[in-house]
Amino acid sequence: MLLAGTAGASLALEWAMSLLLNHSEAMRKLKAKIDNQVGHEHLINESDLPKLPYLKCVMNKALRLYPPLSLILPHSSSESITVGGYVILASTVVMANLWALHKNPNVWEDLDDFKLERFEEAALDGPQYSKFAPFGMGRRSCAGALMGMNMTSLSLGALVQCFD
Ligand code: HEM
Numbered sequence: 062m063l064l065a066g067t068a069g070a071s072l073a074l075e076w077a078m079s080l081l082l083n084h085s086e087a088m089r090k091l092k093a094k095i096d097n098q099v100g101h102e103h104l105i106n107e108s109d110l111p112k113l114p115y116l117k118c119v120m121n122k123a124l125r126l127y128p129p130l131s132l133i134l135p136h137s138s139s140e141s142i143t144v145g146g147y148v149i150l151a152s153t154v155v156m157a158n159l160w161a162l163h164k165n166p167n168v169w170e171d172l173d174d175f176k177l178e179r180f181e182e183a184a185l186d187g188p189q190y191s192k193f194a195p196f197g198m199g200r201r202s203c204a205g206a207l208m209g210m211n212m213t214s215l216s217l218g219a220l221v222q223c224f225d
Contacts, residue, residue, distance in 0.1 A: 066205050069129040073195075073213045077123035078220065088221070091115055095222045105218040107211060113218065120214050124195035131160035133197045159194060168192040 081088040098112040099105050110116070133156060141151045149155060163169070168191065196203035203209065 062204075065203070066209070069203070070209050070212050070216075072127070072129035073120065073124055073209070074216050076127040076129075077119055077213065077217050080123050080126070081119065081217075081221070087119065091119060092221050095218060099218075099222060101222070105215060105222050107215065109218070110211065110214055113214075116214050116218050117210075120210065120217065121193075125163045125193055128159040128163055128195045130197070132156050132158055134201070136199075136201060157194075157198070159197075162191075163193060163195075165192065 081091065094113060094115045095105065099109045105113075135154045135156050138149050138151055138153050138155055142149050190198050194202075196206035196209065
């Protein structure tokens with residue numbers, strides 16, 4: 062639990078920061094939004110998050126391009142099934158490849174650029190298993206998904222709020 066809770070969150074935060082440092086326009090835009098919506102009287106807190114959809118966009122973008130757990134934990138198929146023409150027998154160990162899912166050119170257009178706005182299209186408020194599932198899927202998906210999202214968003218928001 063400790064490893065799952067700290068490794069995923071710290072990797073996501075690191076990649077989000079790296080994306081912002083490499084896209085100064087996005088960094089400026091996020092800083093302006095935090096300045097306007099939160100200001101400098103208090104450190105950004107959980108109640109500020111709903112006012113900052115752009116912050117969520119940055120986190121979603123980082124989670125999509127660099128999913129901390131790119132090959133999710135091994136699962137076992139409960140019955141035989143055919144997926145995309147491949148027969149998967151019951152009890153086969155399967156591991157979903159989030160890296161490939163998040164970069165599938167059939168569902169994502171912006172493989173190379175930094176169009177954050179597409180994440181503002183509310184559609185990515187939860188997992189969409191055909192294109193975006195950074196916290197895994199099904200009954201054994203991440204137990205700390207909400208906490209992970211809030212923790213990383215708050216940490217990134219605080220870094221941008223407090224430092225240039
Ligand atoms: C941004 C942060 C995080 C990311 C990207 C992330 C991602 C994931 C992924 C992809 C899985 C595998 C799901 C699957 O096999 O379908 C997982 C499992 C898990 N995560 Fe997270 N996680 C994060 C934060 C956290 C936090 C903060 C906690 C707890 C405090 C946590 C606890 C767990 C646990 C307990 C599991 C195993 C669930 C099970 O096997 O039933 N994670 N996480």
